[in-house]
Amino acid sequence: MNLKAEMRGTGQVFRFTFLQLLKSKGNIIGMVFTLILAMASMPLMAFLGGGSFVSDEDSSLKALYVDNRTALSLSFSDLSSYLYESAAFPGLALIEGSLPEEAPEAVGAVVSEDEDGIALTFTWNDSKGVQPYAVYQLSALLQPYIEKKSLETLGLPERAVSLLSGSHVVQAMPLAGYDDEGTAEEAYDNSFDEDGYTTQMGYSIILMMFCIYSISFIIRAIIEEKSSKLVDTLLISVRPAALLFGKVLAVLAYVVIYMGILIGGMALSYAVTSRFLDVSAMSGILGAILSLKLDGMGILVVVVTSLLGYLGFGLLAGLCGAGCSSMDDASGAMSTCMILIIAGYMVSIMGFFSSGTLRTVGCLLPVLSMFMAPMNYLSGNIGFGLVAASWGIQLLVILLLILMSARLYSRLIIYNGQRLKFFDILKMARGKGAA
Amino acid sequence: MSLQVSHLHKTYGSKVVVDDLSFSMEGPGVYALLGTNGAGKTTSIRMMLGMLSRDRGEALWNGQPLSTDSCNIGYLAEERGLYPKYSLMDQLMYFASLRGVSKEESKKRIKSLAERLEVEEYLYPKAPAPSEGKKRGFAVKKKEKPKLADQLSKGNQQKIQFMTALLSDPELIVLDEPLSGLDPVNTDIIRDVIREEIEKGKYLIMSSHQMATVEEFCTDITILDRSKSILQGNLNEIKKSYGRVRLHLKCESDIKPFIQEAGAAILSEKEYEYELKVTGEEQANRLLAALIGKGIPVITFDLREPSLHEIFVEKVGEEHES
Incomplete structure (x- = not known):
């Protein structure tokens, strides 16, 4: 079989399918809707995560009047260091005394004591440019300082105060990871790569969405062509494998644009939102991404692996779609690919903490490698040799699928009747079935 | 080529x-x-x-x-x-x-x-x-x-x-x-x-x-x-191999007895207009001579080869019978 001849016409099929995807009203509306959702995502996440405004209005809080009515010895320099840890109150002046009635953009903090303990009360003048959420933010910053000062009044040693006011760490790890010499924290960090896990999960979700979205487009495009009775007209001009491959590539290009709009919209939304709202929750995810080995090689590994994986799924979806005769069969045709994609996603999430051998196998297996290999490479868990081996295996699978398509696709797309399941198609490939 | x-x-x-x-x-x-x-x-x-x-x-x-x-x-x-x-x-x-x-x-x-x-x-x-858009x-x-x-x-x-x-x-x-x-x-x-x-x-x-x-x-x-x-x-x-075996005949009165006497088969009939299957020119001419001999006016006499449609139907029919 001459592969070059089989692929002649792929470019034309790609161009036509891609342009029609871009011209489709439904797709344009979908893209606009996606962009709106992406733009709205960060403000929504910030609000749902309890985020607060960090707008110019917040930073306009000019003064904090501290009225200490207790025996606590409050140090203004300590207080300043607590406040300046947050960038939300730059230039906030600390003034001793009660809040004057006409003080604009100022908050008063009264520290008092009663039977129940120390009370911290904030007051401000209405209509003087003070937003309540800014006061709540200020209170959250001051509370730990007052707690520490309260403990100090009990005459406890500094160590005791820091133990009582500090956070407690709970760790769990295999015995082999525990070091008697007091470096348990380091060992714990090695066994639980939180950043790696976060990025693995994010990457797997994006890839899963990408693949599911793509296969639905491929299957629908093929069934539409079949049900429009265009197959005979097309097959006189273009080889079946080219007809399929051109579509797979066109859908890839379209979905890349779609995902670009989604991710670009979210990035833009983050850039804009971070100017007005507290987006520290998202900063964690960004931090996790930045902690990866994301150099040129790292990007190449991500792009090539996911591209090869996509092509495999695309060709598989094409064969499943060609076995259908009407749009009613589309969901059935999608199920085979969906099962594999979801399996790949689940294994990649669960398998991130697996041991060396399991991880190696996962990074090599065709369906799993697209999910597992890139993030494990970026986290430094596997080397480039393993990634290259996974590319080789994926290429082999793609070649087999192309040869299978060249052999079966024309028979499948001419076929009209009950949907052929994937096992029926495999039987045909072995020459045991007849369409 | x-x-x-x-x-x-x-x-x-x-x-x-x-x-x-x-x-x-x-x-x-x-x-x-x-x-x-x-x-x-x-x-x-x-x-x-x-x-x-x-x-x-x-x-x-x-x-x-x-x-x-x-x-x-x-x-x-x-x-x-x-x-x-x-x-x-x-x-x-x-x-x-x-x-x-x-x-x-x-x-x-x-x-x-x-x-x-x-x-x-x-x-x-x-x-x-140019004028269409400006009407209103x-x-x-x-x-x-x-x-x-x-x-x-x-x-x-x-x-x-x-x-x-x-x-x-x-x-x-x-x-x-x-x-x-x-x-x-x-x-x-x-x-x-x-x-x-x-x-x-x-x-x-x-x-x-x-x-x-x-x-x-x-x-x-x-x-x-x-x-x-x-x-x-x-x-x-x-x-040509079939020969001129189709006769389209139109008269002003019923000529069925003459057709039967000549031995031709009637394929279709409508108001003294007949499509006949004949064995050849001799049979067709005999029928024409009989009609003229009895003074029956003949409006149309068209002896021709069978059409493709007729050949198709006959051939497929023969195959199905056999």
């Missing part, structure tokens, strides 16, 4: 769908593949064009395996359609590009074919007349949007599909049921285009149930019945 189709054979499981079909075209002209529904015409065409695998046999164009590499083929499939939601012009440009026709050349050919097939209005949206002072009428396939009637869709077969200016044109479902006006338009292509010296293979059309164009035929070729050859020779 020549087309040689030899021993095409195809089975699905135990069912033979095309049984050892062979035919050839040594020069330009029209070859007709005729047959009952399910006789294997479309399967034969698909195998010939390499769209369907063959169990046996080959199709050669100038001694080379027939394909779009060795021959510029135009094909109007029996199962035809268009992308329902895509613009017609986009689709035509796409089909032309798949056949390797340049963009500029495609535009010229689409324009020319659209004129010939009278579908320009669907492919070239009209710009509004505020609404400016937009240019019409390009038509989508599902906005066209079936007949017009079929004409667009017919254009796709001719876009590459093919040397071999395969038309599978080109006139089915068309009204008389559109039938005439497509017949004229087919006639023009024949005059240009193209090779045409036509499959149709419309015997009158096939008879008008074709020089050679194969009649398929239940996967087998039951009659094959030059149409004129086939007709």
Whole structure:
């Protein structure tokens, strides 16, 4: 079989399918809707995560009047260091005394004591440019300082105060990871790569969405062509494998644009939102991404692996779609690919903490490698040799699928009747079935 | 140039769908593949064009395996359609590009074919007349949007599909049921285009149930019945071999007794107008002499060879009886 001849016409099929995807009203509306959702995502996440405004209005809080009515010895320099840890109150002046009635953009903090303990009360003048959420933010910053000062009044040693006011760490790890010499924290960090896990999960979700979205487009495009009775007209001009491959590539290009709009919209939304709202929750995810080995090689590994994986799924979806005769069969045709994609996603999430051998196998297996290999490479868990081996295996699978398509696709797309399941198609490939 | 189709054979499981079909075209002209529904015409065409695998046999164009590499083929499939939601012009440009026709050349050919097939209005949206938009002072009428396939009637869709077969200016044109479902006006338009292509010296293979059309164009035929070729050859020779055995007779009174006496068979009858099957000129002349001898006025006396339709029905009927 001459592969070059089989692929002649792929470019034309790609161009036509891609342009029609871009011209489709439904797709344009979908893209606009996606962009709106992406733009709205960060403000929504910030609000749902309890985020607060960090707008110019917040930073306009000019003064904090501290009225200490207790025996606590409050140090203004300590207080300043607590406040300046947050960038939300730059230039906030600390003034001793009660809040004057006409003080604009100022908050008063009264520290008092009663039977129940120390009370911290904030007051401000209405209509003087003070937003309540800014006061709540200020209170959250001051509370730990007052707690520490309260403990100090009990005459406890500094160590005791820091133990009582500090956070407690709970760790769990295999015995082999525990070091008697007091470096348990380091060992714990090695066994639980939180950043790696976060990025693995994010990457797997994006890839899963990408693949599911793509296969639905491929299957629908093929069934539409079949049900429009265009197959005979097309097959006189273009080889079946080219007809399929051109579509797979066109859908890839379209979905890349779609995902670009989604991710670009979210990035833009983050850039804009971070100017007005507290987006520290998202900063964690960004931090996790930045902690990866994301150099040129790292990007190449991500792009090539996911591209090869996509092509495999695309060709598989094409064969499943060609076995259908009407749009009613589309969901059935999608199920085979969906099962594999979801399996790949689940294994990649669960398998991130697996041991060396399991991880190696996962990074090599065709369906799993697209999910597992890139993030494990970026986290430094596997080397480039393993990634290259996974590319080789994926290429082999793609070649087999192309040869299978060249052999079966024309028979499948001419076929009209009950949907052929994937096992029926495999039987045909072995020459045991007849369409 | 020549087309040689030899021993095409195809089975699905135990069912033979095309049984050892062979035919050839040594020069330009029209070859007709005729047959009952399910006789294997479309399967034969698909195998010939390499769209369907063959169990046996080959199709050669100038001694080379027939394909779009060795021959510029135009094909109007029996199962035809268009992308329902895509613009017609986009689709035509796409089909032309798949056949390797340049963009500029495609535009010229689409324009020319659209004129010939009278579908320009669907492919070239009209710009509004300068005065149109200003009538009410505020609404400016937009240019019409390009038509989508599902906005066209079936007949017009079929004409667009017919254009796709001719876009590459093919040397071999395969038309599978080109006139089915068309009204008389559109039938005439497509017949004229087919006639023009024949005059240009193209090779045409036509499959149709419309015997009158096939008879008008074709020089050679194969009649398929239940996967087998039951009659094959030059149409004129086939007709000659049957002889002048059909008599169309019109009188002003009932002449049945004379027909029975002459031994001719009545095929159809309507108000003293008869279609008769005779054994030859001698029997027909005997009947005419008898009518004149009795002073019965004869309005029409037409002794002719059987039509393709009559040959087809007779031949297929014989096969089914045997």
